[in-house]
Amino acid sequence: MVRAVVFDVGETLIDETRIWSRWADRLGVTRLTMLGLIGACAALGRPVTDALQTARPGIDLAAEEAAWAADDPDGLRSGFDADDLYPDVVPALTALRASGLRLVVAGNQPAAALAALRAMDLPVDEIRNSAELGVEKPEPAFFAAAAGLAGVPVGEIAYVGDRTDNDVLPAADAGMVPVLLRRGPWGFLHAQRPEAARAHVVDSLLELPDLLRGL
Structure with missing residues (x-):
């Protein structure tokens, strides 16, 4: 019986299209190019920062972030706000909470997020993130911390994310119920991997109430 659900952030709750589009504008490449590079990183199993390094070889990301903040101090830049939530997020969370589940948001995110x-x-x-917890997915300590926030036995926790490598397989190894959300470049690609068979695959967070009731 699932009594708590832990959610990843990027491409699970947050649509990152605007973030990467702003990065494209900042680095002087087309938005199609940037989104294509993001997809390539997903397909090749490379870190997403490689897309920025490819768009501008030798870029110092920390220095670029600082310069961007100086140029546009009031803008979102590489951040996000409520306008970036996927449309199914609030209805799904509301339905899950109404059913009595404890809900936790925990992903790999910078402090500002x-x-x-x-x-x-x-x-x-x-709501916690890797910057506050001091550990990142896929480290087992991250999922142990998430389980502590959920406050129920680990076998009664579902972890929902868009990646097999960072999210659902490490969650499954930790004893949680793995749910792979098939959206975003990683979600669509990883859902085709053989190891995705270890997870429950959904196309929308609105599928979660029925899925979790049936477990």
Whole structure:
């Protein structure tokens, strides 16, 4: 019986299209090029920062972020806000919480993302990220920390994410119920991998209430 659900952030709750489009504008490449590079990183199993390095070889990301902040101090830049939530997020969270499930948001995100998520007033019980927890997925310690936030036995927790490597397989290894969301470049590609058979695959968060009731 599932009594708690932990959610990844990027391409699970947050549509990252605007983020990468702003990066394209910043680096002087077309948005199609940037999105294509992101897809290539997903297909090749390379870190997403490689897309930025490819668009501008030798880029110092920390220095570029600092310069961007100086140029556009009030803009979102590489951040996000409530307008970037996928349309199914709030209805799904509301339905899950109404069914009595404890809900946690926990993903690999920088410190600034924590404030952005909390400002959305989502119907969840806990919001944490890797910057605050001091450990990143796919490390087992991350999932142990997420289980602690959920406050129920690990076998009664579902972890929902868009990647097999960072999200659902490490969650399954930790004893959680793995749910792979088939959206975003990683979600569509990883759903085709043989190891995705270890997870429950959904195309929308709105499928979760029925799925979890049936487990």
